[in-house]
Amino acid sequence: LVRLRARLSRSQNALGKGLLTLLSREHLDEDTWEEIEETLLTADVGVQPTQELVERLREHVKVLGTRTPEELRGLLRAELLTLIGPDMDRTVKTEPEASKPGIVMVVGVNGTGKTTTTGKLARVLVADGRTVVLGAADTFRAAAADQLQTWGERVGAYTVRGPEAGDPASVAFDAVKEGKEMGSDVVLIDTAGRLHTKTGLMDELGKVKRVVEKHAPLDEILLVLDATTGQNGLVQARVFAEVVDITGIVLTKLDGTAKGGIVIAVQRELGVPVKLVGLGEGPDDLAPFEPEAFVDALIG
Numbered sequence: 001l002v003r004l005r006a007r008l009s010r011s012q013n014a015l016g017k018g019l020l021t022l023l024s025r026e027h028l029d030e031d032t033w034e035e036i037e038e039t040l041l042t043a044d045v046g047v048q049p050t051q052e053l054v055e056r057l058r059e060h061v062k063v064l065g066t067r068t069p070e071e072l073r074g075l076l077r078a079e080l081l082t083l084i085g086p087d088m089d090r091t092v093k094t095e096p097e098a099s100k101p102g103i104v105m106v107v108g109v110n111g112t113g114k115t116t117t118t119g120k121l122a123r124v125l126v127a128d129g130r131t132v133v134l135g136a137a138d139t140f141r142a143a144a145a146d147q148l149q150t151w152g153e154r155v156g157a158y159t160v161r162g163p164e165a166g167d168p169a170s171v172a173f174d175a176v177k178e179g180k181e182m183g184s185d186v187v188l189i190d191t192a193g194r195l196h197t198k199t200g201l202m203d204e205l206g207k208v209k210r211v212v213e214k215h216a217p218l219d220e221i222l223l224v225l226d227a228t229t230g231q232n233g234l235v236q237a238r239v240f241a242e243v244v245d246i247t248g249i250v251l252t253k254l255d256g257t258a259k260g261g262i263v264i265a266v267q268r269e270l271g272v273p274v275k276l277v278g279l280g281e282g283p284d285d286l287a288p289f290e291p292e293a294f295v296d297a298l299i300g
């Protein structure tokens, strides 16, 4: 969390800081409200949430009258938190049951950080004393299975892989089978994310899901989104949500952007919580998403 705060606040135009400065102006005229709106939109908060937030801020400011910096900070903090949804359940469901391991499928467009996230998540689970099997069902990208296996060796997880360009669903099936036979706690399945044809993606992911569910129900389908891609990420999220039932979002590369507002926009878009955030390329750079710490980091 300290790390999250440090990295986010390093950015010069941290969303909250800019807002706070604007809100502290002596005269909150229409131009200033417009600037506030622009700041939110630039930070990828999205149109709807921006309008809601500005409306609520205007109401509050009207009621408050004189405003101390502490009052404004508290107000902004509370309103951002409300938008982010402090009470959403953000736990990643990985609890094994008597007859089956917890099963997590990781989906997203190639390059967003899917494989890296799968590896980091394995590390967190192994460090927590769980046994993990990785399924390299991204058989499309040639190096993906190697990359995942390297992560597996690094963190102490067994990797199931198939032939190059093989059937992703059969790798996923084998991974869960292996996980069950080994009595593992969790199976993490990395998938391919080719977006150029939606029907292709739909067929492939749908099939992976169906085949895995021949063994046992999936506990989580995590969608990995690259925070630096802005509104494009929202378009991707929409497509994936049409294909599979996303249960949680992982927002990666949050270390490389000041556009933290995407957290708000994407949750609103999918009605699904951001559960994890990626803060770098290293094995320890995956953190649970904590709304309060996040807002504090934004406001600085």
Ligand code: GDP
Pocket (backbone or CB within 6 Å): 108, 109, 110, 111, 112, 113, 114, 115, 116, 117, 252, 253, 254, 255, 256, 277, 278, 279, 280, 281, 285
């Ligand atoms: P995939 O194609 O979706 O599996 O993507 P990869 O896992 O191969 O990641 C693509 C690139 O993004 C790699 O260079 C990763 O090291 C990098 N990456 C992944 N997550 C993060 C993150 O949270 N922060 C940063 N800065 N880079 C990341």
